Amino acid sequence: MPRSLTGMPFDDIRNLLETLPPPDEEAAANWRERNASLVKPVGSLGRLEEIGEHLARWQGLGRPTVDRPLVAIFAGTHEVMKRVPLGPQASDTRAEVELLAAGGAAVNPLALAANAGLKVFDLALDLPTPDICVDDALTEQACVATIAFGMESIAGGTDLLCVGASTGGNNIVAPAVAAALYGDKPSDWTDDEALLPTLERAMKQHENAKDPLEILRQLGGRELAAIAGAIIAARFQKIPVLLDGFTACAAAAVLHAVEPTALGHCLAAHRSGSAPHDKLLKKIGKTPLLDLGITLEDGSGAALAITLVRASAVCQSEMATRDQIGTN
Incomplete structure (x- = not known):
C-alpha cells in the first residue's frame, strides 16, 4: 500500500x-x-x-519494437571539483555540452548509427552544486524538483531510453553516493588515489546520511537526481532503460536501495572495466550487455547497445x- x-x-x-x-x-x-x-x-x-x-x-x-530509441544525457557541475585542480572543472563540462550540441562528441555518431534521438539537458551548469565536503549538494525541495525534471525530460515518446551523464565531478559524487549507500570505504569506489582525501572528507561530512534519497540529496547532484527521475518515468510509461556508465548506475542504485524492484525495467548497457563499476553492477544485480572498456559516461556505451537490443527484437x-x- x-x-x-x-x-x-x-x-x-x-x-x-x-x-x-x-x-x-x-x-x-x-x-x-x-x-x-x-x-x-x-x-x-x-x-x-x-x-x-x-x-x-x-x-x-x-x-x-525498438523504433524510437533516445539517448538522454544529463549535465551537471560540482563545486567540490575545485579541490582537485587537475580534475575536470565546470568549464570542461560546459565545453563537453557544447561539443555534444555541435555533434562532435563520440556519442553523436554512435547515436546516429543506431538511428536514435539524442537530447542533452543542461542542469544549471553555471551554478555548480555546493562543495559536498562542507555542505549538502541540494535541498530536499531542489532534489525533488530535479527528479521531477528528469521525469518530464522523456516526454515526446520513445520506446527505449538510454541514460548517461556529462559532469565535472562525477568521479567524486558518484563514488560518494555508492560508498554511502553500501557502507563501504571510499577507496572501494574509486581507482584514483588522488581523489581519496576529498572523498573521505565528503563522507565524514555526511556520515549520518543513511536514507537513500538523503544520500542522493546530500552527496549527489542534479544529474544523478534527473537520471533517477527519468528511470522512474520510464517505468510508468512502459519504456525499457539502458543504463550507461558508473554515474548512471549510481543514480539507479539510489532507487534500488529504496525499492529493490525499481530497476526491473533496466538493463546495464556495458561495463567500463573499472573495479568500482563492476562492483556497482553486482550491487544492483545487472549483467552488462557489452564489455568494450568504454570509460566515457556520456551514453556512448548505451548507444552502442541499442543496436544489439533492436537486433534481438x-x-x-x-x-x-x-x-x-x-x-x-
Whole structure:
C-alpha cells in the first residue's frame, strides 16, 4: 500500500516507488510462446532471447519494437571539483555540452548509427552544486524538483531510453553516493588515489546520511537526481532503460536501495572495466550487455547497445515459425 504523505517532498518520490507498475507477464509469456515456435533450437540465440523477453515484459508487447530509441544525457557541475585542480572543472563540462550540441562528441555518431534521438539537458551548469565536503549538494525541495525534471525530460515518446551523464565531478559524487549507500570505504569506489582525501572528507561530512534519497540529496547532484527521475518515468510509461556508465548506475542504485524492484525495467548497457563499476553492477544485480572498456559516461556505451537490443527484437519477431514452413 502507498505510504500516507506527511507533506515532506521526498514522500512523493517514495510513494511513486511503492506504486511502480509491475511487469507484463502475459506479454512475456506470449513472447516465450512465439520464441518456442521459431525455426531454431530453443536457447540457440543465447542472451538475445533474454533481451527480447525483457523488452516484451516491460513494453507490454508480445512483439516488442525498438523504433524510437533516445539517448538522454544529463549535465551537471560540482563545486567540490575545485579541490582537485587537475580534475575536470565546470568549464570542461560546459565545453563537453557544447561539443555534444555541435555533434562532435563520440556519442553523436554512435547515436546516429543506431538511428536514435539524442537530447542533452543542461542542469544549471553555471551554478555548480555546493562543495559536498562542507555542505549538502541540494535541498530536499531542489532534489525533488530535479527528479521531477528528469521525469518530464522523456516526454515526446520513445520506446527505449538510454541514460548517461556529462559532469565535472562525477568521479567524486558518484563514488560518494555508492560508498554511502553500501557502507563501504571510499577507496572501494574509486581507482584514483588522488581523489581519496576529498572523498573521505565528503563522507565524514555526511556520515549520518543513511536514507537513500538523503544520500542522493546530500552527496549527489542534479544529474544523478534527473537520471533517477527519468528511470522512474520510464517505468510508468512502459519504456525499457539502458543504463550507461558508473554515474548512471549510481543514480539507479539510489532507487534500488529504496525499492529493490525499481530497476526491473533496466538493463546495464556495458561495463567500463573499472573495479568500482563492476562492483556497482553486482550491487544492483545487472549483467552488462557489452564489455568494450568504454570509460566515457556520456551514453556512448548505451548507444552502442541499442543496436544489439533492436537486433534481438527484430530477429525473433521476424524469424519464421515451424507452422509457417510446415515442420514439427
